[in-house]
Amino acid sequence: MSERLAAAVAATRHQKEWFAQTAARARDGEQIAIVNADVPHEILRALDIPYVVTQWWSSIIAAKQVGPAAMERVAARGLPDFSLQYDAMPLGEQDLPADLRPWGGLPAPAFAIAERSGDVTQKIFEQWGARPGTEAFLLSRTAADPVPSRWWELVPHEWETAFGTDRLDLLQAEIEELIGWLEERTGRRLDRERLAEILRLGNEHAEWNRRTRDLIAEARPTPVSVTDTMPAVMVPQWHRGTQWAVDAARSLHDEVAERIARRHAVCPTERRRLMWIGRGLWSDLAMYQRFQEEHGAVFVWSMYLAIAADGYRRYGEDPIRTLAARFVGITDQLYVPPWSSEWYLKEARSHDVDGVVHLVADDTPGGVFITEALEAAGIPVLEIRANNADARSTGAARIPERIDEFLRTRVPGRA
Incomplete structure (x- = not known):
C-alpha cells in the first residue's frame, strides 16, 4: 500500500474541522446555505x-455507509429513492436518527441554491424550499x-467566444438577482472588490491544479493514487477563493513533484494505466486500488483534478x-458532447491510458x-450504469467483478 499524500490527510482534517465550526455557527443562529456544485459559490x-x-455532503454520507438509510428516508417522504441520489441523499440525511447522522448532521440551511441541470435537480431543491x-x-x-473546438484553450480568456453572449447575459442577470x-x-x-479578489485567488488555485495535472500526466510510473488526489483536490475546491485553498493546491503540487523526483510508484509493477470517468465511488474508495497487485492496473486519472485544471x-x-463565464458551461465541459467527448479523449491521450472505466449516472447526458x-x-x-453515492446501486452493478x-x-x- 502506497504512503498517503500529506495533502490529502491535511485536506480531510481541515474539512472536518471546518464543518464542525460551520455547524456550530448554524446552531447558534447564523444563516447557512446548501448548494449544488454548479452554482457561483x-x-x-x-x-x-x-x-x-x-x-x-453526499460523499460523506456515502463514506459513512449511511447512504441507503438516507435514501430510505427520502422514500418515506413519498419521493423516489432511485434517481439522482447524489443530490437527494442530503434531504434524507435530515430525517435520520441523531446517532446515524455523519459528524452530527447538517443543520437546517436558510438557503438552498441550485442550477436547474435537470427536472429532478429542480424538484429536489424545491423540496428543500x-x-x-x-x-x-x-x-x-x-x-x-x-x-467550439478545444474549449480548454478558449475558456480562460476567450470565454465570450466559447460560451456565447446570450448565455452569459442570462446567467449574469440571474447572478445579480441572486445577489x-x-x-x-x-x-x-456585496463588496465587488472583495469578489474580484476571490476570483483572483480562484485563478491562482486553478493554475496550481493545472501544473499538478500536467506533472501526473507525464510521470511514469504513477506517483499518486486517485484515492488521495480526489480529496486533496476537491476539499480545496469547496474553499475556492481563499488563501487556504491556494496554499493547499500548491502543497499538493509540491508533494507530487517531490514524489516524481524520487520515482515513487503507487504500483511498482504498473502494467496497465486506467482512467475513471464519472463521479467518485465514495462508498468504496478502496476499490480503486484492488487491481494493482494482480493486474498491475493503476487508475491514473479522475475528473476531479482534470476539471480543476481546465474548467x-x-x-x-x-x-x-x-x-458567469466560470459556471455557465461546467455541465457542458463534463457531460455534453462534443465538449465532453473531445476533452476526455485529450486527457486519455495525454495520460497514455490503456483502458477506461466509465461510470454513467442517470443525470449525466x-x-x-x-x-x-x-x-x-x-x-x-x-x-457501467450506477449511482456513485448509493451503495445499493453500485453493489447491484458488480463494479469490481466487471473491472476484473x-x-x-x-x-x-x-x-
Whole structure:
C-alpha cells in the first residue's frame, strides 16, 4: 500500500474541522446555505455566508455507509429513492436518527441554491424550499450552440467566444438577482472588490491544479493514487477563493513533484494505466486500488483534478460576468458532447491510458458519445450504469467483478 499524500490527510482534517465550526455557527443562529456544485459559490463567500455543497455532503454520507438509510428516508417522504441520489441523499440525511447522522448532521440551511441541470435537480431543491426555515433559489441551465473546438484553450480568456453572449447575459442577470435576493435576506451588501479578489485567488488555485495535472500526466510510473488526489483536490475546491485553498493546491503540487523526483510508484509493477470517468465511488474508495497487485492496473486519472485544471480559470474585468463565464458551461465541459467527448479523449491521450472505466449516472447526458469517441480512438471502455453515492446501486452493478473481467479480456498489459 502506497504512503498517503500529506495533502490529502491535511485536506480531510481541515474539512472536518471546518464543518464542525460551520455547524456550530448554524446552531447558534447564523444563516447557512446548501448548494449544488454548479452554482457561483463565490457570491456566498463574498457575502460571508457559509455553504455546504450537496455533492460533497453526499460523499460523506456515502463514506459513512449511511447512504441507503438516507435514501430510505427520502422514500418515506413519498419521493423516489432511485434517481439522482447524489443530490437527494442530503434531504434524507435530515430525517435520520441523531446517532446515524455523519459528524452530527447538517443543520437546517436558510438557503438552498441550485442550477436547474435537470427536472429532478429542480424538484429536489424545491423540496428543500418547502422545509421550514429554508428558501430555494434556482438558476437557469442553458445549452451550448455552437460548440467550439478545444474549449480548454478558449475558456480562460476567450470565454465570450466559447460560451456565447446570450448565455452569459442570462446567467449574469440571474447572478445579480441572486445577489439582491441574498442581500435582502441577510442585510449584507456585496463588496465587488472583495469578489474580484476571490476570483483572483480562484485563478491562482486553478493554475496550481493545472501544473499538478500536467506533472501526473507525464510521470511514469504513477506517483499518486486517485484515492488521495480526489480529496486533496476537491476539499480545496469547496474553499475556492481563499488563501487556504491556494496554499493547499500548491502543497499538493509540491508533494507530487517531490514524489516524481524520487520515482515513487503507487504500483511498482504498473502494467496497465486506467482512467475513471464519472463521479467518485465514495462508498468504496478502496476499490480503486484492488487491481494493482494482480493486474498491475493503476487508475491514473479522475475528473476531479482534470476539471480543476481546465474548467475553472477565468480572467476578466467585470467580476460578475467573469463569474458567469466560470459556471455557465461546467455541465457542458463534463457531460455534453462534443465538449465532453473531445476533452476526455485529450486527457486519455495525454495520460497514455490503456483502458477506461466509465461510470454513467442517470443525470449525466451524452455518456454514449463519450464512450464511442474513446473506443473509436482505440481505447477500450467499460461502461457501467450506477449511482456513485448509493451503495445499493453500485453493489447491484458488480463494479469490481466487471473491472476484473475487463482487465482480463480487453486491456492488454504492457511489458
